[in-house]
Amino acid sequence: MEKMIRNTDKKILLMSHLVLGYPSMQANQEVIDEMVASGVDLMELQIPFSEPIADGPMIALANQNALDNGFKVKDGLEFIAQTIKKHKIPFLIMTYYNILMAYGVEEFIKEAASIGVKGLIIPDLPPQEATQAISWCKEHGEGSLDWIQLMTPTSSDVRLQEIGNNASGFVYCVARKGVTGNDTDFGNELAQFIKRCRVATSLPLAVGFGVKSPQDVAQLSNLAEIAVVGTAAIKIHEEHGVKAVGDFFAGLR
């Protein structure tokens, strides 16, 4: 994905996020169409898991709700395949490692590669456990499926370097401690953190966790290549419907 991310004249790219099956895959379809039409550049599709430990209450509840409504991984992958056929932007899968394990890790990676998924974000599989998965991504993805690494403000410089050495596509920088959805102060501390990330990797950086306004995005555009918007969009969809999601993204940049 690195080439695609570099090859833009936009000041910053927008990556959106949604939970498959929440509130329904029909609704997902409409939201995705609306997001793409409003200029979203990349999209994370989250496959729900019953124990989403890295997610905040809002996304955790969305996971639960999707499962209560009978979400199945097989249907989710089929939906992703259709979505990728329909839209030109890169799609990534975000989920937890147990979903891959239950499917068969290599099988899952093969399937993702074959339907054209561009990246995998698995927040509970630390880099030291991901060696095999990363090589499967390379083998089956033939350079077009990236294993997305996460860098966090609590990581030491040595640790950031380890992560950087194994990264491809881009690096997802978690803007702050805590779970998804809380407020983030995009100030000096963040700039310091991003500086440390730049030392550890030459790849483009995506910054997420708490991005919710044009001001946040404007501030980020001096720091990162991609702004990730997750919880804020889910909230807007819930409160104001599909059309409002489009307006929200169109107004962010």
Next chain:
Amino acid sequence: MKKGYFGSYGGAFIPEILHETFQQLTAHYETARNDPSFWAEYLALMENYSGRPTPLTFAANLSKKLNKKIYIKREDLNQTGAHKANNVMGQGLLVKRMGKTRVIAETGAGQHGVATATMAARMGFECTIYMGAVDVERQRPNVFWMQQLGATVVPVTSGSQTLKDAVNEALRDWVGSMDNTHYVLGTACGAHPFPEMVSWFQSVIGQEARKQILKLEGRLPDRVYACVGGGSNAMGVFQGFLDNKEVELIGVEAGGKGVESSQHAARIASTDATVGIAQGYKTFFLQDQDGQMLDTHSVAAGLDYVGISPILADLHVQGRVRFIAANDDDVVSALKYLMKNEGLIAALESSHAVAGALGEMADIADGAVVIINLSGRGDKDIFTVADALDDPGWKQFIAQKAKQYAGESS
């Protein structure tokens, strides 16, 4: 073997944001473990604060009836009435070493929550306890005590609203609060170093039991029974005998309404569990084909959990520990039987070990020496037990109380 693994189980599958926190915890734990003065300090604290060593009580009436020599390890006599004290006091000492000022914990039955709250009160830490809303409902007395002890109790309404969801919520707190907060995980599960560290603190049970049985019987027991939720009390007592292959170790899981029904929490004793990774570690989980965790059931909140200690998973695969399940009905009968015959009020969790042992006594030779680990006392279960016994006097009392409270609030 990779660090933090037991066979192919265990590991540390945690969000990157917690990586350094786990590094720090592991370093402090390893330093403490290699420092004999830490263990001495721990034992002194447990002797003075929690009444250790707990007795190994000879169950004279049971023994006579069944023609065996049955001993009961009295973890119910700990401070707060369960083995949970062993773990929380140990972790409390580590928290002091790490210089943190706040502790959080998950709780199922509420025993671990109460134990953590007492530790926090004594050691001067702030304390927040996460508890599934379903468990808050069925273990109200423990909620009362936690609050009186100064802890904040947060009912967790996500997922199945039981133990596993309380774990998730505690983790969500921790990823934001790790600078001043330690997560006092209550059982031998979770990411490394928790399974190993919690088992270490609980090993005091087995060390004592071994010494005691050698003194009382002049030999090791033939069998040791313990209930298994996450597995910390079982790990505790088993560690006293692991190296002696002639001692048979039996873990009793929650059979709920039967392992053939879908309403149980038997990970090993049923054929329903498969290997997965969740809540930070790799083990046998009760999960569906997609890898989603299933709802579990047990009359005992403390055993109502989808996963099992990775150390016990490995001991199962090695064939060192045998696993069986006890159904809700048999557990309630065992609880009554132990009360009537020995005057011991066991927790519903611990009554699984009693039920498991009673169910197998016909299979072993007369005079065999058996230890049952009584992990906790049953007073906390008064509402559940009274329901199970359908006791009319109790119902009448509660109805009267309700009337009285209704009168006060109007």
